[in-house]
Amino acid sequence: MSGGRRRRVVSEAELALWTRVVESVRPLPGRELQPITPSAPFAPETAEPKKPSPQPARTSSQPAPYAPPAPPPLAPLEHRLRRRLARGVVSIDARIDLHGLRQDEAHRRLASFLIGAQASGCKVVLVITGKGRPSAGDEPYGSERGVLRRSVPMWLGSPAARQIIVGFEQADVVHGGAGALYVRIRKGGMRR
Known part of the structure; x- marks a missing residue:
């Protein structure tokens, strides 16, 4: 063949x-x-199976092929920072309330909010997703609540978002508990 x-x-x-x-x-x-x-x-x-053809040796005068850097991994908030946020010792720099929005609109607003928060020098922001409506027993799509509650962590974990954020996790009860997320913003703009 x-x-x-x-x-x-x-x-x-x-x-x-x-x-x-x-x-x-x-x-x-x-x-x-x-x-x-x-x-x-x-x-x-x-x-007989084909043998792979050997790659030509790269000389020092040839540049290495460009590979974009991998996005940095997400890191959880430090325990001390989380405790200080819950007590109000450290203030939340900005907040956005997404509950009640459609997914596409919430995604756009979240992206522009995070970019603006990074440009403003924010360290920790609060993203309010809402907990979702309680399910009515015979829910055809299961008992899972809150589309944004499920979608926002996926958006924050995307490679594009990891260029802006350091990490995120569920907020303390005083800030909304399961219906909100603390998001730690990366300093300055990362070079791509």
Whole structure:
């Protein structure tokens, strides 16, 4: 085989199983079953596997291919900072309330809020997602509450957001508990 995608070789056991499946099927009215015969994709390959071609050695005059840096990992808030936030010793620099918004609008507002918070030099912000409406027993989509409560942590964990934030975690009860998140903002703009 030259170039292209290599076809998978089907074993005799798989072919026998497929034959039994086809025999158990009733054809549509006016149609007939075609007999199964081993064809090229099913026949075992006799050619030897291709060896990868060696990469040409890179000389010192050739620049290394550009690979964008991986986004930094998220870090949880320090225990001391979290305790001081809950007691009010450390103030929250800014807050945004997203509950009641549609997902697309909440996502846009959160992104612009975080960019603005970083530009303003904020250290810790509060993102209020809301807890969601209580489910009514026979909920067709399960008992899970709050679309934004589930979506915002995914957005904050995205590579784009990690360029702006250091980490996040659920807020203390005095700041909204399960319906809010403390978000720690990264200093200045990171270079891409």
